[in-house]
Amino acid sequence: MAKKYELNEIEVWDGNTAVSHALRQARIDVVAAYPITPSTPIVQNYSKFLADGYIDGEFIMVESEHSAMSGCVAAGAAGARTATATSSQGFALMVEVLYQASGMRIPVVLTVADRALAAPLNVNGDHSDMYLGRDAGWINLCAYNPQEAYDLTLMAFKIAEDLDVRLPAMVHQDGFICSHTAQNVRPLSDAEAAKFVGEYKPVNSMLDISNPVTHGVQTEEDWHFEHKARQHNDLMNSKNVIKRVFDEFKTLTNREYNLVDNYKLEDADIAIVAIGTTVESARIAADKLRDEGIKAGVLGIRVLRPFPFEEIVNALSNVKAIATMDRSAPGGTFGMLFNEISGAMIGSGKSPIILNYIYGLGGRDTTIEQLIEIYRQLDDCARSNQRKYPLQQFIGLRGPKLSFF
Amino acid sequence: MAKDIKDLGWNELIPGAALFSFSEPVEDVTEVAIDERPYSPTNSHEYSVGDWRVEKPVFNRDYCIDCQFCWVFCPDISIISRDKKMIGVDYEHCKGCGICVEVCPTNPKSLLMFPEHLENEEALAKWPAKEAKK
Amino acid sequence: MTKKIRNLKELSLSNDRYEGANLMCPGCAHNIIVREVLNATDDPVVVANATGCLEVCTAVYPKTSWDTSWIHIGFENAAVAIAAVQTTYETLKKQGRLPKAAQKLADEGRDIKFVAFGGDGGTYDIGFQSLSGAFERGHNFMYVCLDNEVYANTGGQRSSSTPIGASTTTSPAGAVSYGEKMMKKSIVEIMADHGAPYVAQVSPSKWKDMIKKVQKGYEAKGPVFINAMSACTTEWRFASEDTIAVSDLGVDSCMWPLYEIINERDEHGIIYRTKLNITYRPKNKIPVEEYLAAQPRFKHLFKPENRHIIDLLQKAVDIRWENLQRREEAGV
């Protein structure tokens, strides 16, 4: 029986430490993992907890991220609660198996310290890996600070393992900017956390030898479409379970989570839409604009998948100009948020001015000053009801200004 | 399963496309003979590949010594053997590869390939005599 | 619990856990191997399968040919998949959370046996990293390579198991080529060098030898590697009824020698002795040519300009056979 870990009411934890404690408290049966910057400390801490007697389950230090995710999928099929952590190139190596996990409906929890993708090689934070996995059929939860990384990791198990969901879930945090930044975190006690997450409920376990099960079949044109439709349907409907778990968590901790994180949007004329730590920095910028009488707000994407279509449209319905902030090289088109926010607004008959800002690649600092400048451009557009700037701009870039359309 | 599988809509599928071998629990499958198992409709045992054959093996009890070579080398679990005795060929699962005939050591062979359309009685009537040692 | 199998009649009492009406080619050796592996024990078995012929032909929705739990994830991860399933078994057993039926059999000393099947593509090539990692970590499972020396599932491309001189779809024989240029990779020795307690090469045609080795594999503590010759009627291009005959030619020519390597380990896992045993000695070691002649994939080697490859193969086989005997004698 695992030892109880004594925690303070307030801990000063970086995002990785926070996540590793959430994994410890979730009483995972099998963690299969491979180290990669900046998520490495998560698995290091986890193995230290194991070495010190705080964990009952098993830790398999495998030889690649591909094997890490494969091990989690197989252990999950065998009836284990499983989780792992990764970043960047490791995430890329996992991608094949991410699709297997969701298609086989194994509720693996993957904690991601988001990082740029090579080439050129870069160990710092951006959302390239998150964007690479966004169509993999996983639930995607996004944290902006260490407290949220901890909270969302605990909630991820409860959401993913719900019998109406049974889909894998990722918890994202910005590499270094969150994963290596220590801030105040209020943890749950081990007992509270375990009670909240609950006992693991195996479904179609391979080890139930009286009822042999075949996992990972082949389906061809006669069946593949129906299975993918079922999977998509269940992912779309997982919204209800996510909301329920957010509510239960609020009852327990008084910390509130929503599918989208709205900041001063009720009366906003202009808004920044972002993911990750930038959501919080943007609130500071919004407040500075509000000091000048400009009605600025921030929409943070808390749940990237399933995509919170109605919530986004509701929150932005009266906004005149929107900045969609993509921290990933767009690779020949607009950033993902631009496309998806535009689609959501147009699909609901709205036509605000929407601009796309590519920022912060490879950990490039994103300053309050830059965010203020984005609001000023939005304000300019909103006042004149005219799009006065290119649709896509790169910000914080050395050299001549880069923009398109 | 009440409905035939092929009539199921996307909303009726088992998430993850898991398939089950049996329709009720079988505590120790090695204790339960093939004829007595509660196969699920999704077990390939419930299907037939008999139409793959061009020729079929016909079994002649008269010459069989129950050596079980045909049983062990059959790739398709189509040699029916019970209590160490060879009983016959499962034509639902036999693909007509002919291995059983090749490995049969008796003289004449107790399994021989015949055209698919020929009745087994006719085949047995045509059984060749013992071959002289070469 | 080791099943007593003194003769074929006793083996034939086994209730198969692998089903017909799968979609494998008529005469496929994979099926024969799978049956022998599963029927060698009465303990519960759980299987992982790499992508390949066996996988795509036995689990095509909505049909399964497995009467035992089975998982397929990808081409390159069968070893880690079975290792993780086995790890789950260990931890749930320790925590007292095994499903009832598994717990009951475990109490009777009949722990689940964990087996992975992969073709030579999934084993020698794309799955080698996962396999090597799982062996290094020492998980308790048996990996069975269904070695048909070619990517049969995708239409007959060469693998690192393809023998020199074979014509495949990516190393075809032609006006200026005798086919595959490389010697076959020595997977058995490579796996033995991981320190695995038991490694063996088998042929399904020598059923008794094979069953005995598989049983030793089930008994061993740690990762076990079995390399099974899987004569492929489609890609080796022989008639479907000749699977067993061609396999025997492979064994009797010593192209496919039957042997085992045992790393005897103390309680700390230190190997204090490595033993190699040749488990089958052909009464008459037939020329390699006879084995090659039975398979049209080697047909072009009989042209005068390619005969030197036959000589080369014979030489390689003779040297290897000699070396195996020397290792056996020396007890290393």
Added chain:
Amino acid sequence: MLEIRWHSRAGQGAVTGAKGLADVVANTGKYVQAFAFYGSAKRGAAMTAYNRVDDKPILNHEKYMRPDYVLVIDPALTYTADITANEKEDTKYIITTHLSKDELIKSQPKLENKDVYVVDCMKISLDTIGRAIPNAPMLGALIKVSGMFDLEYFQNAMKRVLSKFPQKIIDANMAAIERAYNEVK
């Protein structure tokens, strides 16, 4: 908001120092942030670490900082690193050196007319801890210069932060903190 920038070499404990300080401050009911700039450089490379302290939750995730305090824990960095970057009018500098304040400013003229404090964290850490890990003495100097906490309160708080270490190491760190507290000028 109070902002602090540490200049250090990787391995000298600036990150641990920044996190230890954050830990102590957090337990006074304040909100903290501690982070560092990492590259792929290994032990010995110049690096910077940062603290933010505020009475309300810290939402600012920019790396850009106008520090209230600049802590230099490796003597050579006074000359090789851009320690006055983004300084404010009243930025305070606490610098590890064996020199007197006047000698230091003479050797590094860009510190002229600035609020400079000196302390020999290297010697103190070698004398007390036995290794050149100047983070703990720098914390003692910071506490004195900033008046953030009284010495005893801070020492007791640090004892809790260090509680997983052997008593000998805790004692040595306490001695280092105290000496720097008393010696910083």
